[in-house]
Amino acid sequence: xxxxxxxxxxxxxxxxxxxxxxxxxxxxxxxxxxxxxxxxxxxxxxxxxxxxxxxxxxxxxxxxxxxxxxxxxxxxxxxxxxxxxxxxxxxxxxxxxxxxxxxxxxxxxxxxxxxxxxxxxxxxxxxxxxxxxxxxxxxxxxxxxxxxxxxxxxxxxxxxxxxxxxxxxxxxxxxxxxxxxxxxxxxxxxxxxxxxxxxxxxxxxxxxxxxxxxxxxxxxxxxxxxxxxxxxxxxxxxxxxxxxxxxxxxxxxxxxxxxxxxxxxxxxxxxxxxxx
Amino acid sequence: xxxxxxxxxxxxxxxxxxxxxxxxxxxxxxxxxxxxxxxxxxxxxxxxxxxxxxxxxxxxxxxxxxxxxxxxxxxxxxxxxxxxxxxxxxxxxxxxxxxxxxxxxxxxxxxxxxxxxxxxxxxxxxxxxxxxxxxxxxxxxxxxxxxxxxxxxxxxxxxxxxxxxxxxxxxxxxxxxxxxxxxxxxxxxxxxxxxxxxxxxxxxxxxxxxxxxxxxxxxxxxxxxxxxxxxxxxxxxxxxxxxxxxxxxxxxxxxxxxxxxxxxxx
Numbered sequence: 001x002x003x004x005x006x007x008x009x010x011x012x013x014x015x016x017x018x019x020x021x022x023x024x025x026x027x028x029x030x031x032x033x034x035x036x037x038x039x040x041x042x043x044x045x046x047x048x049x050x051x052x053x054x055x056x057x058x059x060x061x062x063x064x065x066x067x068x069x070x071x072x073x074x075x076x077x078x079x080x081x082x083x084x085x086x087x088x089x090x091x092x093x094x095x096x097x098x099x100x101x102x103x104x105x106x107x108x109x110x111x112x113x114x115x116x117x118x119x120x121x122x123x124x125x126x127x128x129x130x131x132x133x134x135x136x137x138x139x140x141x142x143x144x145x146x147x148x149x150x151x152x153x154x155x156x157x158x159x160x161x162x163x164x165x166x167x168x169x170x171x172x173x174x175x176x177x178x179x180x181x182x183x184x185x186x187x188x189x190x191x192x193x194x195x196x197x198x199x200x201x202x203x204x205x206x207x208x209x210x211x212x213x214x215x216x217x218x219x220x221x222x223x224x225x226x227x228x229x230x231x232x233x234x235x236x237x238x239x240x241x242x243x244x245x246x247x248x249x250x251x252x253x254x255x256x257x258x259x260x261x262x263x264x265x266x267x268x269x270x271x272x273x274x275x276x
Numbered sequence: 277x278x279x280x281x282x283x284x285x286x287x288x289x290x291x292x293x294x295x296x297x298x299x300x301x302x303x304x305x306x307x308x309x310x311x312x313x314x315x316x317x318x319x320x321x322x323x324x325x326x327x328x329x330x331x332x333x334x335x336x337x338x339x340x341x342x343x344x345x346x347x348x349x350x351x352x353x354x355x356x357x358x359x360x361x362x363x364x365x366x367x368x369x370x371x372x373x374x375x376x377x378x379x380x381x382x383x384x385x386x387x388x389x390x391x392x393x394x395x396x397x398x399x400x401x402x403x404x405x406x407x408x409x410x411x412x413x414x415x416x417x418x419x420x421x422x423x424x425x426x427x428x429x430x431x432x433x434x435x436x437x438x439x440x441x442x443x444x445x446x447x448x449x450x451x452x453x454x455x456x457x458x459x460x461x462x463x464x465x466x467x468x469x470x471x472x473x474x475x476x477x478x479x480x481x482x483x484x485x486x487x488x489x490x491x492x493x494x495x496x497x498x499x500x501x502x503x504x505x506x507x508x509x510x511x512x513x514x515x516x517x518x519x520x521x522x523x524x525x526x527x528x529x530x531x532x533x534x535x536x537x538x539x540x541x542x
Contacts, residue, residue, distance in 0.1 A: 028352070028360030035366055111475065111521035112514045113482035116493055120514060123500060124507035218375035222486060229377060242389055245382050249374055256373035 042246060049243055058235045058244070065231030066251060068145075072220065072227060073213050076149055080156035087161035092168065102161070109158035115219045117155055122147040122223045148220035152213065159209050167202035168194060200270060207263035211256055218252075228252070297325035312503055313512065320499040320509070327495030328516055334412055334481050334491065339474065341417040346424030353429045364425065371422035376415070376480050383415040384408070384487050412484035420477050427469035431462050464535050471528050478520055492516050 090102035109117070125132070125141050132138040140146045171194050179189040221230035232248040235241070297304050297315075304313050304321035315321035352364035371379065384406060392404045435458060443453030485494035492513050500509040 022357075024355050024357040024360055028355070028357045028363060031352075031363035032359045035363060108514070108518060111479070112517040113479040113493070115482045115485075116510060116513050116517060119493070119497065120507070120510040123497075124510040127504065127506040215373075215375040218377040219483075221377075229375065232378075233381075236385075242385060245378065245385065248378055249382065252375055252378060253370065253373045257369070 046243060046246070049241065051241075054235075054239060054241065058231070058239075061226075061231045061235070062228065062247060062251065065226055065228040068225065069214070069217055069227040069229075070255075072145070072148060072152065072225075073210070073217050076152035076156055076217075077210055077213055079149075079153045080160050083153060083157035084160035084164055087157060088164040088168070091161060091165050106158045106161055109155055110162070114151065114155050114216050115222065118148060118151045118219060118223060121151045144220070144223045144225045148217075148223065148225055152217065152220075155216075156209060156213055159212075160206070163202050163205040163209065164198075166205075167198040170201050171197045200274075203267055203270065204263070207259065207266075211259055214255055214259070215252070295325065297328060298322050312499070312505060312508065320495070320503070323490075323495045323499065324492065324512065324516070327490055327492040328520075330409075330489060331478075331481050331491040332520070334409060334416070334484060334489070335474075335478050338413050338416045338420060338477060338481075341413065342420030342473075342477070343424055343470070345417060345421035346428055349421060349425030350428035350432055353425065354432045368422045368425055371418050372426075374419075376419050377483050377486070379419055380412065380415040380483050380487060383418070384411040387411060387414075408484060408487045408489040411487060412481070412489055416477060416480055416484075419480065420473060423473050423476070424466075424470060427473065428462065428466050431466035431469075432458075434465050435461050464539075467532060467535055471532070474524065474528070475521060478524065479517065482517070 087102050087105060090098045091106065093099055121141075122144055126147070129138060132141055140150075175193055175197065176189060179193050184193070217227060218229035220227050221233055224230070226234065228248060228251055232244050236244040298321050304315050304319075304325065311319060313319050313321045313324065315325070349364050349367055352360045353368075355361060355364075374382075388404055388406045391406070395401075395404065439457055439461070440453060443457045448456065481491060482493045485491050485497065488494070496509040496513040500506040503509070
């Protein structure tokens with residue numbers, strides 16, 4: 001009869017055998033190689049296809065297109081923000097009619113394509129020329145730029161109204177009750193207690209909405225506005241040089257990445273009192 | 277051959293019965309008789325109905341491709357391998373940052389140039405036309421996958437590590453752990469985000485009208501140009517997109533309930 005006389009001494013966990021090459025690493029390296037190859041071929045394309053005449057001809061046009069895009073997006077975001085406030089409050093009101101109208105507005109504008117809305121305003125309303133002339137609004141609907149601005153504003157107002165409503169409703173009810181128990185009037189409660197907390201919640205969705213708007217604004221090039229995309233299409237139709245699209249891609253990526261980083265910094269800065 | 281084609285024709289006629297726009301009980305047939313949207317040669321009803329079919333087909337064809345690529349991107353994004361994570365990060369950064377329209381043009385003209393140069397290398401020297409449906413499908417799938425990859429990545433992060441360890445403890449292999457343990461939970465967590473992406477995809481299909489595919493917006497646009505009734509036809513286009521969105525929200529509510537069938541009811 002044998003029995004264990006001594007316990008096995010405690011041992012460290014077996015060393016993890018790090019394989020030099022596993023499928024994941026191989027795939028990762030292959031895909032990275034593909035990216036590097038792509039980047040290298042893009043750079044090679046730019047260098048071999050470099051044409052100073054084209055650069056001098058279309059470079060300034062790209063810059064002016066960039067200006068148009070930024071102006072369009074900035075204006076429509078600001079005007080959309082203004083328009084979204086009454087819509088958001090109508091959405092939160094107990095009045096069924098008001099609520100229904102705001103709901104229909106938000107639902108319709110959020111579930112139809114921006115391109116269709118733009119066409120509806122530019123070509124659709126533009127077909128009522130004599131009526132618009134008699135009201136004195138023809139100068140507005142004649143210009144594609146104004147039509148783009150109007151459709152973007154209406155579109156982003158619907159999205160921003162939902163963002164604002166969600167943010168205001170995310171403030172817990174106890175905050176309102178706390179303010180009421182302190183005897184604060186409704187307006188002070190809203191401006192000093194609800195809104196600051198709501199806007200922090202809304203910050204990230206607002207950033208996403210601006211980025212979506214920058215990307216969505218490219219459709220305005222279809223109705224003859226020379227924004228960044230419009231200038232790109234113009235340059236491509238003249239030169240049949242594929243680089244035209246690559247430069248546009250660089251510009252758009254730069255805008256979006258800048259916005260993303262600014263927003264990340266803004267959020268870190270504005271929520272620093274919430275960090276523990 | 278005649279028998280087969282007539283069988284197909286009768287099959288088409290059978291499904292035509294349920295055509296919601298131009299069928300025997302379609303909206304355009306009932307309400308549009310004698311107007312601009314009547315079905316047949318006189319009106320634009322049948323052309324627009326074809327556009328609805330193209331839009332739906334494009335969206336439905338793009339979705340599985342986008343989800344598949346998105347899943348692979350998410351898988352790469354949560355991998356322990358650094359280079360794989362970096363590669364996935366580059367992919368999402370690029371395709372979430374580019375406007376959908378630009379991606380479409382890059383894919384459409386890029387494919388054309390690529391295939392042309394490859395064929396030129398072989399010795400063929402004709403003009404190459406890329407199928408707009410295919411180009412639209414690839415471009416939309418790429419954009420959709422960049423977003424759905426992010427959604428699934430955050431869903432992956434929401435699944436605790438213990439689930440993988442439980443799979444190991446049961447003796448399941450990696451693939452079976454993924455399919456039997458992780459995926460059912462992943463679907464449930466990612467579904468709300470993916471529903472949003474489906475709605476966005478449905479709207480983004482309108483971009484393919486610009487490269488000449490006969491979708492809703494293209495067909496109504498042609499009708500608007502010919503008949504000079506732009507407001508009426510673009511209203512119809514918006515209404516059709518709205519109808520598609522409402523219909524799919526019904527279907528998605530059903531899918532949502534199905535995905536939660538194993539959860540305790542509250």
